[in-house]
Ligand code: SF4
C-alpha cells in the first residue's frame with residue numbers, strides 16, 4: 001500500500017517538475033515577444049525563450065563567416081574564367097570578348113589597379129544549382145566574386161534564380177566583337193604587307 005502512495009507522489013512530483021520547466025520557457029518566451037534579442041551580437045548565446053521566430057519580421061542572423069548568395073562585383077572582374085573552370089557543377093556561364101587596343105582605357109582598371117583586357121558580356125550564375133562550396137570565390141584573383149550574407153532568396157520563377165552580372169548588353173557585345181574582328185583583320189593585313197616587303 002505504501003508503495004502505491006509513493007508512486008502517486010513520484011508521479012505528481014514529475015508532473016510538477018515538467019510543468020515548472022514548461023512554464024519557465026513560456027514566461028521567457030512571452031518576455032522576449034517582439035524583436036528583442038534577435039541580433040547578431042547575442043542571438044546564438046541565448047538559451048531561453050527562443051521558441052518560434054515571427055519570420056520574416058524576425059530572422060536568424062547569418063554568421064559573418066557563412067557562405068551564402070554569391071555576388072560578382074563585375075567592375076573588378078577581369079574575365080579570366082578561373083571561377084567557371086573551377087566550379088564542380090558548372091553553374092557559372094561566362095563569355096568574354098578581348099578588348100581592342102583603343103578600348104583599353106574605356107574598359108578601365110580594377111579597383112586594385114589591374115588593366116582589364118576582356119569585356120564580360122555574359123557572367124551568369126545559376127544560383128539554384130550553386131551549392132555554395134566557395135571554390136569559385138577562393139580562386140578569383142581579384143576577389144570580386146564573393147559570398148554575401150543574404151541567405152533567403154527564394155523565387156516563384158526558376159528563371160529568376162539565374163543571376164546576370166555581365167557588363168555589356170547584347171548590342172554592345174556585337175559592336176565590340178565587330179570592332180575586334182576589324183582590328184584582327186587590319187593586323188593581319190599589316191603583317192602580310194611587312195612579310196612581302198621583307199621577302
Ligand atoms: S560556390 Fe561552388 S557551386 Fe557555387 S558557383 Fe561557386 S564553385 Fe560553383
Ligand code: SF4
Nearest residue numbers: 077078080081083140
Ligand atoms: S575568377 Fe574572378 S576575375 Fe576571373 S572571371 Fe571569375 S569572377 Fe571574374
